[in-house]
Every structure is written in C-alpha cells, then in structure tokens.
Amino acid sequence: MDAPWADPSKNMLVKAALVDETTGILVDFDLKLSQNGPPFIVWGTGVNGGSSSFDTNAATHLKNNNYYYSLTRLQTSGSVTLNGEKLDVSGVTWMDHEYGAFGTAINPVKWVLQDMQLDNGVCISNYATYTSGAPVLNQKAKSEATVQRADGTTYLVESFLTPTGRTWTSGVSGTTYNMQFQIDIPAFNASLVVTSLMDSQEFPVLTKPTYEGVAGATGTFEGKKVTGTAWNEQSV
Known part of the structure; x- marks a missing residue:
C-alpha cells in the first residue's frame, strides 16, 4: 500500500497477492482508491462511542480508548486477476479503521x-x-x-x-x-x-x-x- 504524503486519502495504491485456501487459485489485486468527500467519523467524535470519559494520557490512551473512522466514498478502479484471468473493476469502496481498546x-x-x-x-x-x-x-x-x-x-x-x-x-x-x-x-x-x-x-x-x-x-x-x-x- 502507498499514498501521497500531502493527502493520503487520494490516489491510494493497493497491490496484493493471495492464494485461496480452498481452491489454491492465485488472486492479484492492483487498485487505486480516492476518497470523494469528507471522512466518516463514527459516533460523530471518532472516540469511545461518544463517551465523555476519554483517556488523554499519551502513554495509556490506546489501552483505554477505542478510535474509529472510515472512508466510505472511495472511488476505486484497477484490476483483479484470478488464476491468470485479468478482470477490470471499478466501483465505490468502504474502508474501516478501528484501533485502540476493544475487549480482551x-x-x-x-x-x-x-x-x-x-x-x-x-x-x-x-x-x-x-x-x-x-x-x-x-x-x-x-x-x-x-x-x-x-x-x-x-x-x-x-x-x-x-x-x-x-x-x-x-x-x-x-x-x-x-x-x-x-x-x-x-x-x-x-x-x-x-x-x-x-x-x-x-x-x-x-x-x-x-x-x-x-x-x-x-x-x-x-x-x-x-x-x-x-x-x-x-x-x-
């Protein structure tokens, strides 16, 4: 994965290869994704489901706060190759990013x-x-x-x-x-x-x-x- 430093929500490049466990088919992804519009801030705040009791300590906040945002209007284009057959694809993608505290x-x-x-x-x-x-x-x-x-x-x-x-x-x-x-x-x-x-x-x-x-x-x-x-x- 790679993205421009100035605005990493635009022109993100994703290249990946995996082997399907059941069939053994090789799957290659070669995609470009650009967010159209603002990010989606879950709970409106992006932190702890709207709770006001946030941990602001730099050393412990990731252990006690749950953070969550998404890019929900990613204009996506590129190709997916299945076992050597290349398929051109385009569409709208949703990317979640959740991190920090979430159970044990x-x-x-x-x-x-x-x-x-x-x-x-x-x-x-x-x-x-x-x-x-x-x-x-x-x-x-x-x-x-x-x-x-x-x-x-x-x-x-x-x-x-x-x-x-x-x-x-x-x-x-x-x-x-x-x-x-x-x-x-x-x-x-x-x-x-x-x-x-x-x-x-x-x-x-x-x-x-x-x-x-x-x-x-x-x-x-x-x-x-x-x-x-x-x-x-x-x-x-």
Whole structure:
C-alpha cells in the first residue's frame, strides 16, 4: 500500500497477492482508491462511542480508548486477476479503521455491524455489542447508528435491529449467522433491510470467527425509497 504524503486519502495504491485456501487459485489485486468527500467519523467524535470519559494520557490512551473512522466514498478502479484471468473493476469502496481498546482475549467483545452506502448520498454505520448471547431471529433489539449526509454532517442516533429471514451455519466453525437484518432509525424515519449477497463469507482464521459479508440495502430513508451497497458483519 502507498499514498501521497500531502493527502493520503487520494490516489491510494493497493497491490496484493493471495492464494485461496480452498481452491489454491492465485488472486492479484492492483487498485487505486480516492476518497470523494469528507471522512466518516463514527459516533460523530471518532472516540469511545461518544463517551465523555476519554483517556488523554499519551502513554495509556490506546489501552483505554477505542478510535474509529472510515472512508466510505472511495472511488476505486484497477484490476483483479484470478488464476491468470485479468478482470477490470471499478466501483465505490468502504474502508474501516478501528484501533485502540476493544475487549480482551479473556473478555472478547461480541458485535453485529451493518454498514450502508445509500443512493441518496447518505452513509450509515449501525451496530450493537453484546456481553453475552447474540441477536435473536425476529426479535427487535436496541442498536446505535452513525448517519452521515453527503456534505459530511454527521449524527449519532438511537436505532433498532431485527434479524429476519434466513440464517446460515458455517461448516467450519459451527457458528450460526443471520443473513438479513432490518434496521429502523426513528430520527430519520428510516427502515432499511440489509441482506448478504451470499452465505459463505466467514473468516474462521482467528480465535473468534467473524462473518464479513458483502450485502445490499433496500428500504426507506426520510420516507423516500433508497437502495445501496452494504456490509453485514458479525462476531457472535
């Protein structure tokens, strides 16, 4: 990875090669990414989910604060080469960067996350964390949403998530994941459904398997119909 020093959000170059563990196919990425518009500051502050009790000590703040921002409007172009077949690609990419305190090996955090890039220019990051248990199918639960308009205006508001539709159980880890969530955001008269585009999108390589699912979003925002690309992430 490389980027210009003057503005690292523009003209980022990403080159990577990996071998698919199941098929043995070589995958090469050669991409250029440039952010269009302001960054997405999660919680509106980017720190500790909006808590006012921030650790400002330079020696300990990374152990006690959780930091989180995203680049949600990355205009992306380049190529992906699969086993020697080069495919030209273009689109809009979402890049998360979260760091600092986030649970421990003894007390890991469980979470579900639904990110959305809507066709009205709004980006949404909705999440809930769990100390025990997990989302229950067809049961509405509290969550929290960061909502950003295209001009960068950002809001942190109450929301509700409801797992709906199908579930999928990993044959590797045995973990069951929800393939669809309904997200309701009363402050914006919004009701959105995030649905995974395919089932098998688990990363079982860590101590705690995580579902990292490319998804789609449909529904209404401020009473108007919207669609968009989305992300369905779960570590339960």
